[in-house]
Amino acid sequence: MGITRTPTSLTQSSATRGGIGESTLRPDGTLKVTGEFAYSSDLWHEDMLWGYTLRSTVAHAAIVSIDTGEALATPGVYAVLTYDDLPTEVKHYGLEIRDTPVLAHGKVRHHGEPVALVAADHPETARRAAAKIRVEYEPLPVITDEASATAPDAVLVHEGRDDHHIGHVPHPNIVHRQPVVRGDAAAAAARADVVVSGEYVFGMQDQAFLGPESGLAVPAEDGGVDLYVATQWLHSDLGQIAPVLGLPERKVRMTLSGVGGAFGGREDLSMQIHGCLLALRTGKPVKIVYNRFESFFGHVHRHPARLWYEHGATRDGRLTHVRCRIVLDGGAYASSSPAVVGNAASLSIGPYVVDDVDVEALALYTNNPPCGAMRGFGAVQACFAYEAQMDRVAAELGMDPVEFRQINAMEQGAVMPTGQTVDSPAPVAELLRRVKSRPLPPERQWETTEGADVRALPGGLSNTTHGEGVVRGVGYAVGIKNVGFSEGFDDYSTARVRMQAINGEAVATVHTAMAEVGQGGVTVHAQIARSELGVTQVTIQPADTQVGSAGSTSASRQTYMTGGAVKNTCEAVRAKVLDLGRRKFGTYHPAWATAELLLEDGKVVTDGGEVLAGIAEVLDDEVVDLELEFRHRPTQAFDLRTGQGNGHVQYSFAAHRAVVEVDTELGLVKVVELACAQDVGKALNPLSVVGQIQGGTTQGLGVAVMEEIVVDPVTALVRNPSFTDYLIPTILDTPTIPVDVLELADAQAPYGLRGVGEAPTLSSTPAVLAAIRQATGLALNRTPVRPEHLTGP
Template identity: 60%
Template sequence: MTETSTGTRAAVWGVGASAPRPDATLKVTGEFAYASDLWLDGMVWGVTLRSPHPSAWIRSIDLGPALAMPGVLAVLTHEDVPGEKFYGLDVKDQPVLAVDQVRYQGEPVALVAADHPETARRAAAAIVVDYEVRPAVTDPRESRDVVRHQPVRVGDTFEAEVVVTGEYEVGMQDQAFLGPESGLAVPAEDGGVELYIATQWLHVDRDQLAPCLGLPPEKVRLTLSGVGGAFGAREDLSMQVHACMLALRLDRPVKIVYGREESFFGHVHRHPARMRYEHGATRDGRLVYVKADILLDGGAYCSSSPAVVGNAASLGVGPYEVPNVRVDATGVYTNNPPCGAMRGFGAVQACYAYESQMDRLAEACGLSPVEIRVRNAVSQGSSLITGQVIDSPAPLAAMLRELDAMPLPEPVPPGRSGADLRGLPGGVSQTTHGESVRRGVGYGVGIKNICFSEGFDDYSTARVRAELIGGEPHVTVHTAAAEVGQGLVTIQAQIARTELGVEHVTVATADTTVGSAGSSSASRQSYVTGGAVKAACEAVRARFEGLPAREALEKFGPVEETREYRHRPTYPMHPETGQGDSHTQLALCVHRAVVDVDVELGLVKVVELAAVQDVGRILNPAALEGQIHGGSAQGLGLALMEEIQVRDGRVLNPSFTDYLIPTILDMPPMRLRILENPDPAAPYGLRGAGEPPTLSSTPAIAAAVRAATGRELTRVPIRPEDIALFWDRSDDAVR
């Protein structure tokens, strides 16, 4: 780089450039400080005792054995909660500590603080709880306790020339972030508490914590610590209130770090779903109607289930024009683990079902999987089933044509003698040398809402300060937006450089001393926090009075502005018809999957994933590609391997030994085509990009496996026994 002007240098790493991430080197070298690395002299360790039962009354708790152990400093139960005993994102139905009953395996019952983590663990295990076990409701079809039921009703014609029906199931997926829940609570001199925490939503954490601690919000101060992934699981509280309770009781810093097994019990998961669909069409493949029943298992507590149900209902038929619709989406309580937000919440489950239906419809009408989708694709000006008009570019048909035109990977000759084992199903385990391997190709389309919906007051706040430091212009950006690995810190700095022409930008640590930025979820932060930073920078620039930054700051001194940014309003869905402009923005992604399947062993190798996605405006090309790759990887996991196994309300596989996630050997090469059709209502015309790939990758992979095997495959993740030709599922016997 030979340019010398500050403005030019700033533009190099401004909006549209692959600006380097400030945390990248530290993370890849293992030097980045995560919340689990927090340390303070004099701190003690907290541990949570959890219920072994999915449903039981608590008859008594004997704390004596734990209190008698040397090194134990405190043992707390619900009786020690200083304020309100219940909290929750949407409904305050979740106890800080179980009061008189437990509703799922893993429910927190008591807390222990000790001078060593192993002492705390032994003490927690010594607590004697007398449970009266009762029958658990674990089948959502048997639950009569409804969180939300959302119908969508359009039209009155439910007869057609071609009709296809299907029943589909999606298993419980875990967010599987690499950094378990962790944080450090420090009592403050004013009687309040400072919490250093890995979270997605600082202000909502605070607003739930303060009433439970019996403190005003201003005495509960949160600072974001290093976050090792999130994907929705950190929207809900985990150890936050427990650490604060112990710190306030002992007047000492308290650190809590979950192990991997406890992490599986300590956060929400993706809602398992059971869905029944019926599609009716003309003989040439034009949709006439769709009927859908979507049942979502919310587990023991509400969490964000109402929003998940709303997404499943409003996006329940996909990005297709359908004149007649009858959708019923229902979320229910059970005694299974609580479920809440996970990447693509609600839309992922529905997408697997409606895309499977589109493949069935294509076959029934004698059309290709691409053609059936093109004939029914929405475009700008189309209406969703809620009546909301798509008022920004939505070139779905063109995206499908472009995807279909991409070259396919070269076929490998039968037998594959001398083939690289890493490219075969089963990989280096040498389970196959290609004798029974068949190739399949499948397509998937997904539509996802961006930002929060249905009237939620969705906004972000940014404070921007410009000043001279060492004679050079310097900008500090301060928001409460959580950097959870998505690269938001980089984007905020890029926006400041673009708007102010200043090279040196610092993004301050996120905390609650600045106004709320909302949650790092729903693909919303680039939109709303990016919008807030842009607005604050524009306000600072206006005070420069047209002068370059250095001259303005020399003349006026430091300049600071704070701005809130709100997107256009949304509205609740009508409770009976489902009509209403419930979403801010919609994003599309289409996938093609190529798989090789060993049909005798039931093993799958994803050979290639190709994707076309419209992002409105690319802010950071490298980060964007990473988001598409990451979303596709989680979709692959849901399609083929990721599932929390729950039997009679008990989790059977709470470890990365038994809960499988894709590795670098499972992820195939990806062929990407990224489109820029700006949304005029969004900052820079951008369109949230992190979630849509998670939707469409799962049904594309499932469709490809169907094409290779000829099996219906109505459930994800697909298991080997669902595929293997020698497996007779009617009597569980080997042929």
């Protein structure tokens, strides 16, 4: 790992140990690696029941009848619920469009849709009782792609749509459409010396988090319910749950439980409403834990996509124009498809300067599995296609692919296709230079004095080759990702900070609703508090809805937004502490009034280092407790005709160089190295930053060569809902991932930081594909690459 520290005035405000800029360890790290950490699936309550969900076995069908009699008669069963048993007139929920029924009504729209709920005294009893529910289906035509979705006689996935997007789409089976038009792409195409077009297919990826959906709902004496759950956004869940239950939000109290990964798959509801309904119906605590098979149906996935691109360039390597069309399959329900479309459209050209663009992005309603948020959020699919195009144009021009990218790379001050000026560092050319200049790993690493080390060969421990047909390839890619919520969304976060003296030591307590899903916010918030308040002891309270919203743990926003809220609140607390000191000690020490005062290592000091008092001495028996909100600068919605608008708050950039070895006879791929360079603005916790970059890189590797949810194109049934058949990278598949971290401060952001977690997921996938193309000479226009794509006719 190389960390390049760029001089900046946006440095930490104190020298307290364990503050920002240091690699502090996670407080939950040891518990997690030793198996002692309590996840939501470990929750337990005396006398609790177990909930189970009956799911549809077909993708699109009318529900003729549901017979629950035999299930209700099963010993140990306390309740069976269907749509008709829901307690209020509010029977739908959703992140952006409330189109998802709590339980299917009238018809089912995708394989695995919830149809009925069972609560019983044992999980196996609940499962067996659910199997006794008789559901009669009448098949309906299955919508699986754009052709079947937009045909003149197409069956509507949702009849009678009345959401706010309906006026902006050409067909009711289109969730949302966003064009981006700038300049005159048609005229620019006529001036191009080279024009290259291509079609690309991006497979459906699963978040593949290791902790399945789970939670515990406990009925309360006031008629409300306490819900302990693994989620990404407590307050969004609350706003969807309470209306269905017919309860005011104050009576639905939510507490974050241990989260075993998320990556976007926990932004939507899963068992939350179902668990609460069963708890309120039975008057007993109800726990629901999905098994792995059910988890594949219980959350959204990354949108599969079909993309068409056309790039033009002059002989000297300048891009003249880009035209593209991106079709995302949103599946049966909207989830966050409108926002994914906005990201795909606005970031569809990549981190390049192009004056003339013509873009159309849209998402479909189909009977395929619902798709929504996943790390990279629309930008991943676009990056796969535009980076393949950049390689093809460079080849057509006879140019080095990195040099071609650098010629067209944006810099600070560049204008996006949406008309927005990039007003913070955009070191695209430098990131590419860094990954290219890194020494290549040695060739033929499998050769040892004892013979071939099969672990270093394509195919690994399967021992299928000893290197006879293995060739090496090297590929490059770079991407651009927005940070934070966009398009005019009121994106804010809240933090409560309490400071007091306990046993003669000043201590701080930080309380937010931020969902800790593994990204390390619990570490960062403590670091911020130590830096701003000058204390060593910081307690991070459990996240719940007893404090204001922190927004979602997604969009690379939490360190920026909730970190910003913690910083702002700490600054206000610090001011109050210093005011207490001035009132208590200022009369006999003039430095209290005249000096620049700092809090460091438990003391109040002047900027010259003179100690004025201990912080605990200042506080004495006083308690300073404040709760404040933090907002980033405003954004605006994209124009629905032209796509123009300042839609994003910040951009992040990452570049990769992939080194692969391919057995061209057997179609096996070994990714040897995925070197990354990324600008993070400010590394608040360098160790955590590198971990985020390596994790995102590995997820991009997965979708490049192995990960895909396979859906039958005729029946829309999921074929591989298990980790036996849905493959994810293991430690044996993960290459060396050297990371070069730049710190070029964004003056608009707290400490100058830049969101980190998503950008590396973009560029790692096309870098791997580029390397495989170089090794094989094949076009390879889809993900993931399978052995048959490398050895077929």
